[in-house]
Amino acid sequence: xxxxxRPASSYPVMKxxxxxxxxxxxxWIGLAAPAPLDAAESSQPESRKSPYFIDGLHCEGxxxxxxxxxxxxxxxxxxxxxxxxTRHQEQCEWIFEKSGVRKFQWVTPEDLEKLDFIxxxxxxFAAAAIRIEKSELQNHIHLIGRFEMFEPKTFYQLRLSQxxxxxxxxxxxxxxxxxxxxxxxxxxxxxxxxxVLGFKYRSTDAAAPMNHNDxxxxxxxxxxxxxxxxxxxxTDATYGAVTTRFQQANGFFFxxxxxxxxxxxxxxxxxxxxxxxxxxxxxxxxxxxxxxxxLLYSNYSVEGGEFYASKARGKNYRSIAFAGLxxxxxxxxxxxxxxLYRSLTPExxxxxxxxxxAPLLTxxxxxxxxxxxxxxxxxxVLPEHRFGLPDRTVIQYFYQGEEGFSLTGYxxxxxxxxxxxxxxxxxxxxxxxxxxxxxxxxGLKTKTDDFETTFAFLYGNRxxx
Amino acid sequence: MRRLLPLSLILCNATLAHALDVCPSYHRIHEREIVPRIKxxxxxxxxxxxxxxxxxxxRIVRIEYDLWNETLSIEVxxxxxxxxxxxxxxxxxxxxxxxxxxxxKQTYQYRLMLNPVLGEGLxxxxxxxxxxxxxxxINWHRLAKDLETEKTLIESELM
Numbered sequence: 001x002x003x004x005x006r007p008a009s010s011y012p013v014m015k016x017x018x019x020x021x022x023x024x025x026x027x028w029i030g031l032a033a034p035a036p037l038d039a040a041e042s043s044q045p046e047s048r049k050s051p052y053f054i055d056g057l058h059c060e061g062x063x064x065x066x067x068x069x070x071x072x073x074x075x076x077x078x079x080x081x082x083x084x085x086t087r088h089q090e091q092c093e094w095i096f097e098k099s100g101v102r103k104f105q106w107v108t109p110e111d112l113e114k115l116d117f118i119x120x121x122x123x124x125f126a127a128a129a130i131r132i133e134k135s136e137l138q139n140h141i142h143l144i145g146r147f148e149m150f151e152p153k154t155f156y157q158l159r160l161s162q163x164x165x166x167x168x169x170x171x172x173x174x175x176x177x178x179x180x181x182x183x184x185x186x187x188x189x190x191x192x193x194x195x196v197l198g199f200k201y202r203s204t205d206a207a208a209p210m211n212h213n214d215x216x217x218x219x220x221x222x223x224x225x226x227x228x229x230x231x232x233x234x235t236d237a238t239y240g241a242v243t244t245r246f247q248q249a250n251g252f253f254f255x256x257x258x259x260x261x262x263x264x265x266x267x268x269x270x271x272x273x274x275x276x277x278x279x280x281x282x283x284x285x286x287x288x289x290x291x292x293x294x295l296l297y298s299n300y301s302v303e304g305g306e307f308y309a310s311k312a313r314g315k316n317y318r319s320i321a322f323a324g325l326x327x328x329x330x331x332x333x334x335x336x337x338x339x340l341y342r343s344l345t346p347e348x349x350x351x352x353x354x355x356x357x358a359p360l361l362t363x364x365x366x367x368x369x370x371x372x373x374x375x376x377x378x379x380x381v382l383p384e385h386r387f388g389l390p391d392r393t394v395i396q397y398f399y400q401g402e403e404g405f406s407l408t409g410y411x412x413x414x415x416x417x418x419x420x421x422x423x424x425x426x427x428x429x430x431x432x433x434x435x436x437x438x439x440x441x442x443g444l445k446t447k448t449d450d451f452e453t454t455f456a457f458l459y460g461n462r463x464x465x
Numbered sequence: 466m467r468r469l470l471p472l473s474l475i476l477c478n479a480t481l482a483h484a485l486d487v488c489p490s491y492h493r494i495h496e497r498e499i500v501p502r503i504k505x506x507x508x509x510x511x512x513x514x515x516x517x518x519x520x521x522x523x524r525i526v527r528i529e530y531d532l533w534n535e536t537l538s539i540e541v542x543x544x545x546x547x548x549x550x551x552x553x554x555x556x557x558x559x560x561x562x563x564x565x566x567x568x569x570k571q572t573y574q575y576r577l578m579l580n581p582v583l584g585e586g587l588x589x590x591x592x593x594x595x596x597x598x599x600x601x602x603i604n605w606h607r608l609a610k611d612l613e614t615e616k617t618l619i620e621s622e623l624m
C-alpha cells in the first residue's frame with residue numbers, strides 16, 4: 001500500500017525551498033501545456049461508470065532530473081535529502097497536472113486511458129507508463145507514473161547553401177549562405193533547449209544590382225529592409241547575425257538578435273537590434289503546435305544611406321516596438337507557422353508571415369509520376385509593410401520531395417525542390433512592381449539525435465527576397 | 466477413396482470459411498506483454514490487422530480490468546463485449562482478436578499492435594469511404610506495415 005511520499009513541510013527551510021526552487025528545477029524538463037480532463041465530469045462520480053478517487057500521485061524515474069547539488073552543498077544531508085524529495089514530488093504532481101490529472105480528483109478508466117495516451121505520445125519523455133494500485137478505501141487509488149527522461153545533449157544544426165541566379169537583363173548573382181545553431185542541453189527532439197545560440201552569414205554579389213527606384217513606379221520613396229538589400233543584390237554585400245534565445249520550461253522566453261549588413265559598393269552599413277520576450281503555450285499536449293504572445297523591440301540604424309519614409313527621413317536610426325502573435329503548427333497534415341506582428345507606434349507598420357506545408361505520401365498516395373518516396377507541397381505568403389512604405393508580398397509554391405539512403409552508417413536524404421514564386425510590391429496600385437521566378441534546389445540532408453546538417457544548391461532566375 | 470474423403474472435406478471447409486488463427490502467436494506473448502498491462506489497471510486497446518496487396522482485415526479489442534472484482538472486460542469494438550477472469554484471459558482475448566471474416570486461404574502480413582494511434586479513426590474512414598476520396602487513396606498495405614503504435618507485439622506472415 002502506498003502512502004504519500006510528500007514530506008511534512010514543518011521545516012522552515014523547506015517552505016522557502018518549495019516556493020523559490022520549484023520553478024528553477026522545472027527548467028530541466030520541457031512539458032506540455034495543460035489539457036485538463038473535463039473537471040465537471042470528473043467531479044460527478046455518481047454519473048460515471050466505476051470512478052476512481054486519486055489518493056496520491058507518485059513518480060519513478062525522475063531522479064536524474066534533479067541531483068540537488070545546491071542543496072547538498074548548503075544544508076545537512078537530512079535536510080538536503082528532504083528538499084530533493086520535495087522537488088521530485090512537486091515535479092511529479094506538475095507533470096500529472098499538465099496532463100490533466102490532480103490529486104484528490106475523481107477519474108474514470110477512460111480518463112486514465114487518455115492520460116496514459118497523452119504521457120506516452122507527448123514525445124516529452126523517452127518512455128512513460130502509468131499504473132494504479134488500490135488504496136485503503138473502495139475505488140480509492142494511488143496513481144504511479146514511471147518515466148524515462150531524455151538525456152540532455154547539445155544539438156547542432158548547420159546549413160550551407162550556394163545559389164546561382166541568372167538574369168539576362170539584371171545580370172547574374174552568386175549567393176553563399178551559412179547558418180548554424182547550437183541547442184544546449186536539449187532533451188529529445190521536441191523539448192525546447194534552455195539556451196539556443198545561432199549564427200548567420202550571407203554574402204552576395206551581382207553584376208548589375210538594382211536600386212531603390214526599381215521598386216518605385218510612382219515617384220514615392222522605397223526603403224529596403226536589410227534582407228531585401230542583400231537579396232536584391234547590392235554589389236559585394238555581406239550580412240551577419242548573432243541570435244540568442246533563453247527558454248524556460250514554463251514557456252517564458254527572451255531572445256536577442258543582432259543583425260548587421262554591409263554593402264561595399266554603396267558604402268552603406270545597417271545594424272538591426274532585436275529584443276523579444278513573451279510566453280509560449282502548447283494547447284494540446286499531443287501536438288507540438290505552439291502559440292506565442294510576445295513583445296518585440298527593434299532598433300534599426302543606417303550609416304551611409306537614408307530612410308525614405310516621411311517620418312524617418314533624415315534620421316539614421318529608427319526604434320519601433322511590436323506586439324506579436326504567432327502559431328507554430330505541427331500537425332500530422334500541416335506543418336508551418338503563422339506570425340503577425342503589429343507596431344505599437346501610431347504609423348501603420350505590420351508584417352504577417354504564413355509558411356505552411358502539407359506533407360504528402362505519409363499515409364496517402366497521390367497520383368504523380370515523380371517516384372519520390374516522401375514529399376510535401378509548401379505554400380508561403382510573406383506580406384509585410386515597413387516604415388510606411390509599400391506592401392511587399394512574396395508568394396511561393398513549391399514541391400519538395402526527399403529520398404533516403406544510407407552511407408557509411410549515416411542516414412542521408414537527398415531532396416529536390418522545384419517551385420514558382422512571385423514578388424509583388426504594391427507601391428502603385430495601378431502598376432504594382434512584380435517579378436516572377438522559377439527555381440530548383442538540390443539538397444543533401446542528414447539528421448541524428450545530435451546534429452542536423454544540410455547542404456543545398458539553388459539555381460533559378462533573379463529573385464528579390 | 467474413403468480415406469481421402471475427410472481430408473477433402475476439411476480442405477473444402479477451410480477454403481469456404483477460413484479464419485486467421487492468431488492464437489499460437491498470441492499465447493507466446495500473453496504472459497510477458499499483456500498480463501502486466503492488465504494488472505496495471507489502465508485500459509488498453511489491441512489492433513489485430515492482416516493485409517495483403519489488395520485487402521486488409523482488422524479488429525480492435527479494448528481490455529479493461531477491475532482491480533476490486535478482478536474481472537476483465539473484453540470488448541471487440543463495434544461488435545460484442547464479454548467478461549472474463551484473469552485465468553481465462555489468454556483464450557478469451559485471442560478469440561476476440563481472431564479474424565474470422567477472411568475469405569480466402571492465402572498469406573497475409575499480420576501485425577498485432579498495442580494502443581495504435583489511428584486505429585479507430587481509420588476503421589471509421591474505411592467503413593465510410595472505403596478509403597477513397599478524390600485525389601487521395603489510403604494506402605492500407607503501408608498502414609498495416611507502418612501504423613504508429615505504442616508497441617508491435619506480433620509481426621509475421623500468417624496463413
